[in-house]
Each structure stands twice: as C-alpha cells, then as structure tokens.
Amino acid sequence: MTSKFTTAVHILTCIDIFGEQMRVTSDFLSGSTGVNAVIIRNVLAQLRSAGIVTTRQGSGGAHLARPLNEITLYDVYKAVECIDDEGLFRFHENPNAKCPVGRNIHKVMDGRLSAIQTAKENELKSVTLAEIVADTKKIISEE
Amino acid sequence: MTSKFTTAVHILTCIDIFGEQMRVTSDFLSGSTGVNAVIIRNVLAQLRSAGIVTTRQGSGGAHLARPLNEITLYDVYKAVECIDDEGLFRFHENPNAKCPVGRNIHKVMDGRLSAIQTAKENELKSVTLAEIVADTKKIISEE
DNA sequence: AAAGTTGTAATATTATCTATTTCAACTTTT
DNA sequence: AAAAGTTGAAATAGATAATATTACAACTTT
Numbered sequence: 001m002t003s004k005f006t007t008a009v010h011i012l013t014c015i016d017i018f019g020e021q022m023r024v025t026s027d028f029l030s031g032s033t034g035v036n037a038v039i040i041r042n043v044l045a046q047l048r049s050a051g052i053v054t055t056r057q058g059s060g061g062a063h064l065a066r067p068l069n070e071i072t073l074y075d076v077y078k079a080v081e082c083i084d085d086e087g088l089f090r091f092h093e094n095p096n097a098k099c100p101v102g103r104n105i106h107k108v109m110d111g112r113l114s115a116i117q118t119a120k121e122n123e124l125k126s127v128t129l130a131e132i133v134a135d136t137k138k139i140i141s142e143e
Numbered sequence: 144m145t146s147k148f149t150t151a152v153h154i155l156t157c158i159d160i161f162g163e164q165m166r167v168t169s170d171f172l173s174g175s176t177g178v179n180a181v182i183i184r185n186v187l188a189q190l191r192s193a194g195i196v197t198t199r200q201g202s203g204g205a206h207l208a209r210p211l212n213e214i215t216l217y218d219v220y221k222a223v224e225c226i227d228d229e230g231l232f233r234f235h236e237n238p239n240a241k242c243p244v245g246r247n248i249h250k251v252m253d254g255r256l257s258a259i260q261t262a263k264e265n266e267l268k269s270v271t272l273a274e275i276v277a278d279t280k281k282i283i284s285e286e
Numbered sequence: 287a288a289a290g291t292t293g294t295a296a297t298a299t300t301a302t303c304t305a306t307t308t309c310a311a312c313t314t315t316t
Numbered sequence: 317a318a319a320a321g322t323t324g325a326a327a328t329a330g331a332t333a334a335t336a337t338t339a340c341a342a343c344t345t346t
C-alpha cells in the first residue's frame with residue numbers, strides 16, 4: 001500500500017485552495033505534504049494522465065482539469081494506485097496445484113473478495129473532492 | 144498488506160476438509176499453501192489466540208475450535224491482520240503543520256475513509272467459512 | 287529412547303515504497 | 317539572448333516491511 005492516494009487528495013485540495021493566489025508548484029506541494037518533490041511530480045503525472053490536472057513545463061504550476069464536484073475519490077484512487085494489479089487483499093502466490101484445496105482456494109475466494117472490492121469502490125465513488133475541500137475550508141475558517 | 148488472511152482461510156479450509164482423515168500439521172499446510180512452515184505456525188498461533196483453532200505441541204495437528212458457520216471472514220481477518228494499527232489507506236506521514244491544508248487534511252479524510260473501512264468490515268462479516276468450504280467442496284466434486 | 291511436532295527467537299532474504307541525484311526540455315523574465 | 321525557475325523522467329540509493337530460513341527448546345506419542 002502506498003500513500004500516493006492521500007498525497008494526491010492533499011495535492012488537489014491545495015491546488016483548489018491556493019491556486020488562485022499563487023503558482024502551485026511541485027516544490028510548494030512538497031513543502032505542504034512533506035513528500036519529496038520528485039514523488040509529487042510523479043503523482044501529478046498520474047493525475048494528468050487521468051485527466052484530473054494540467055501541468056506545463058517551464059511555466060510551472062498545476063491546475064484542475066475539471067470541476068471539483070466532477071472528481072470522486074475513486075477517480076483519484078484509480079489514477080494513482082494500480083487497482084487492476086492488486087485488489088484489497090493479497091494472495092499467497094504459490095498454492096500447491098496437487099492439493100484440491102490449493103488449486104481451488106483462489107477461485108473460491110475471488111468471488112467473495114471482489115464483492116468487498118466493489119463495496120469499497122462504491123464508497124469511494126460516493127465522495128467528491130468538492131466535499132473534501134468544503135470540509136477543509138470549514139475547518140480552516142474555524143481555527 | 145500481507146497474504147496472511149488468504150493463507151489463514153486456506154489453512155482453515157484444509158483443516159475442515161482433511162482433518163477427519165489425517166493429521167493436519169504445519170508441514171502439511173506448508174505444502175498445500177506454498178508458505179513456509181514457520182509462517183504457518185505463526186498464523187496458527189494467531190488463529191489460536193483468537194479462539195478459532197486449537198493446536199498441541201508434540202502430538203501435532205490443528206483443529207477447529209468452533210463450527211465453520213460461526214467463523215466469519217472478519218474473524219479471520221481480525222485475527223491475522225492488525226486492523227487497529229492501519230486502515231485501508233496509508234497516509235503520508237509528514238504533512239506540514241504550518242500549512243492550513245497540511246495540518247487538517249488528515250482529519251478531513253479520516254471520517255470519509257473510516258466509512259469505507261466499515262463497509263469493508265461489514266462485507267467480511269457477512270461471509271462465513273462454512274460458505275467458503277461449501278464452495279470449495281462443490282468445485283472439487285465437479286473436477 | 288527415538289521420532290516427529292509445535293512454539294519461538296534470531297537472522298537473512300526479498301520486495302517495494304520513498305527519497306535522492308541528475309539532467310534535458312521548456313517557459314517566462316530581464 | 318541569457319538567466320532563472322520549473323517540469324519530465326531516468327537511474328540510483330535508502331528505508332521499511334513481509335517472507336523465508338535457521339536453530340533449538342519443549343512437548344507427545346510410539
């Protein structure tokens with residue numbers, strides 16, 4: 001499990017909150033998140049590939065590619081964590097095909113576990129960044 | 144993420160399916176799962192602490208401590224993966240407290256993410272090992 | 287007493303995430 | 317045109333965690 005998902009949400013929140021007043025560079029985001037600037041650029045690259053942000057060489061600064069209420073946590077998660085490769089659970093990789101349990105346990109569990117995966121994804125889809133940013137602004141204003 | 148959860152389900156399935164005919168030792172389970180025998184014994188120790196299996200030094204062989212339909216996937220998951228320590232997501236650990244976003248993002252996301260955690264746990268609670276074993280036996284009989 | 291097993295600690299290996307270094311390509315400013 | 321600051325990306329290093337391995341004491345049965 002990586003921390004790229006929460007880092008990405010942090011990044012997007014910063015872009016929205018600070019983007020109008022200043023240039024949100026990878027260096028600034030590195031300072032806010034405490035994550036190395038190169039990692040930030042990697043995450044931004046993944047968000048860019050997913051059509052969530054725009055970046056430009058030279059001029060610098062990241063911008064949202066679409067409105068906050070059209071970006072769900074699932075979109076962000078899918079962009080930065082490789083969902084297809086591995087699900088919520090990790091299988092032991094070398095079950096013995098000569099054992100009737102060993103050669104079938106993966107198949108048996110897959111169906112049950114993918115239901116859980118789906119439940120997680122549906123929860124992620126139900127939250128947009130607009131809500132995250134609204135919550136953040138509210139907390140900041142009450143400080 | 145570890146593979147101890149799926150390994151544990153595999154182990155419990157084996158205990159039920161093979162337990163009447165033979166002694167299900169850590170060595171046998173190592174052969175069926177492809178997981179090192181010491182790791183198997185560690186998993187068994189965790190399942191024993193959770194009151195799911197019984198083991199004995201010397202005589203060998205693991206046994207179920209209660210009926211399959213009284214063991215949910217959640218029981219197994221809780222026994223072998225430290226649920227409290229870390230949730231479904233991993234946070235970047237050093238957000239900048241001097242940044243209004245940095246010092247609040249964790250709090251903002253926590254509520255949303257724990258809802259997802261709960262959804263996952265509820266799904267895990269809804270499946271018992273009795274169903275896993277029934278599915279496995281069905282597939283074996285059709286081979 | 288011998289053989290086989292569990293329980294457990296200590297160490298090694300492996301995989302993976304994160305950080306770091308480096309530099310070319312690009313944009314804006316002077 | 318030059319300088320300063322930035323992104324994109326590759327290569328390497330470091331840190332962390334999961335898994336495997338080794339070793340052996342304690343235990344049970346034959």
